[in-house]
Amino acid sequence: MGRTGAGKSSIVQLLLRHYKLADGMLFVDGRDVNTIPLAQLRGAIGTVPQDLFLFSDKLRANIAFGGRNGVADDAIARAAEISRLAADLEQFPDRLDQMIGERGVTLSGGQKQRTALARAVVREPKILVLDDALSAVDSHTEREIQERLRVFMKGRTTIVITHRLSAITDADLILVLEEGRIVEQGRHAELASAGGPYAALWKSQKLSEELARS
């Protein structure tokens, strides 16, 4: 976590090798990412980016896009279930065969994010990257998704970028970034009582959640 411009999304871009980086700065499974074939590296990663992009195609096709060729219908249904997109299918006359307009204009922000999540999940990734991926999803649905992801992500690596700290309280490691540097790291309990920037943010977020409920 960190403020806008702290360099959070850059980490994801570099992990996916969208940009070149000097040798020996980023390792996956102990291997310099530059030495891993691009297809293999990206094949192991599923991402839900901040500025997600959907294609003007059927919902089904947009989800299947994440998998390899020929994704089975039940795999799509399962991914839609994990991302809780399934809960909204009633709204679409054609359900999963619903055409979504240019860049997904017919979907709400939350529906777009959940479609993108299903797309990443159907990939069965070794590493799942959620970059502010549920910002437009309401907190109730977000909790439902988190419960399902917890099961799905057993044995897989998850990288979460978020502004809502409540989403990462059970993370194994939290990095606090400021201007491209790690200023704090640890688990939630340690950081929340450390009196640093994380603790301050945690406090103010609890306050603002309280306010929002009032």
Next chain:
Amino acid sequence: MTDFHEEEDLGKDYDRRLMGRFLGYVRPYLSLVGLAFLLMAARIGFELIGPLIFMKAVDGPLASGDTEGLLRYAGLFGIVVLGTGLFEFLYSWTTNYVGQNIILDLRMQLFTHLQRLSVAFFDRNPVGRLMVRVTSDVENLNELFTSGLVEFAADLVMLFGVVAMMFYTNAKLAALMLAFSPLILLATYLFRNVARNRYREMRTKIARLNSYLNESVNGMRTIQTFGREQACLDRFRGLNGEHRDSSIAAAFAYSVFYPGLECLFALSVALIVWVGGYAILDGGLTVGAFMAFWYYTHKFTMPIREIAEKYNILQAAMASSERVFKILDTPPDVRTHPDALPAPTLRGEVEFDDVSFSYDGKTPVLQNLSFRIEPGKSLAIVGLTGAGKSTIINLLMRFYDPVGGAVRVDGRDVREYDLASLRRHLGLVLQDVFLFAGTIEENIRLGEKSIDRARVEDSARAVNADRFISRLPKGFESNVLERGAALSTGERQLLSFARALAFDPRILVLDEATSSVDGQTERLIQDGLLRLMKGRTSLVIAHRLSTIQHADRILVLHHGKVREEGRHEELVKLDGMYRKLYQLQFHPIEAPGAAT
């Protein structure tokens, strides 16, 4: 539902209503169009006289060995050829002059209309689509004029002229030639139908190819992230192949039609040689007349061919015109009332009276919101994300109109003011400052001629923007989008203050930027802001401590309703929502770097 298949409707049959509307754009140039028709008639006349002179020359001087007479006819023929060329030149120049002016008028009208359309319209319509309307669709309308209207008429006149000349030279041969015309017409008709569908299909395929390409380039990062390059390539190959096949199919129609027409034509010519040859031997036909007739038969197929071909262009132009007119027919959601009043001067009183609003008609954003700002006073609005703060600005600026209640300025509903004259008194400063390509000065003045350089400089000085501007390589002449003059967030904000001040608005509407700037810039911004607000009614979505401390009144907005209201000190004492918000957004005591 959205109209994402709209681009695929590329062919449309002749539509009298659309044509009638299009003719409205031709009306201002009627005299020139008349001239074009005269020039066209003259050209065709000269073109048709040529063979007659030829005939006279062959049958007269040539047959009798009169060299002087031959020279006279040759001279006459030369004049006719020159005349044809001259009229062709004048005709083509005139039609293009008119066509280009029609394009200019239409584009102006479209752009003017786009500027009048409300924000909601641009939420619905992607930029790319609007670009196509103003550029290529309008261009197609030029075709509707040149190919559709003028050339079509020219072809018809030519056709009738040729037939008339044929009968004039030899009625018997002409009748024989005409006997062939049903066959030619049938072939043309069949071709037209086949070509229409093929052509339409081809255009649909290219449109699909284009939109897929466009989408793929936009979504390239996603494609690469998911490693779907091969699948997308396959899809592209499919679309690309379909386009190739449909193009070949269209070309096939043409490649059958033209030789087929040639064949029919050759057959008729053969018949004419046969019948005409006998006639010459019988003495019923002169050699000259035969040659002239020969020439006319050549001219006979040309216009038929042209008309068949232009039909396709006409279809595309019809479809384009329908789309262009559709935009022109979109009424702006926010409109100046027919008996709206101009707002020459304002005191600057702002009132929201029981205002309710929703963007989608379902989720309420503002609910029965009421507040008032006295002239010259300032009101700061605070609240959590989604409380409806920006919506207040959207309603005051009339980017949207309220669903219930009224927004009043100087006691009068904003809907009763002339929109442009009302907005002239409202100065809007947004979080994201939009810079136009151009110099600093141009970005402050925004094309307003009444703002001279001195006022630009004064405004910049008054809000502390002059310091960074003077450090730029060319000062006020520096181009804002060029390298070396890239402005920081803080500098952009100062520039936007100068822009607002230069326009000297009665009411200042400000959405304070949340992004952090360095301490020195922060002080410059705070000081500049106070000077900008001085003496003006100000409505500010506050994110700065200094702003709420200086505000005459603070409104705490929560879920589209006013939760608390008062001055800073009063609200802090109240120990309610404001106090918490204050701690949260303006006064992070624990760690200064951690506010979101």
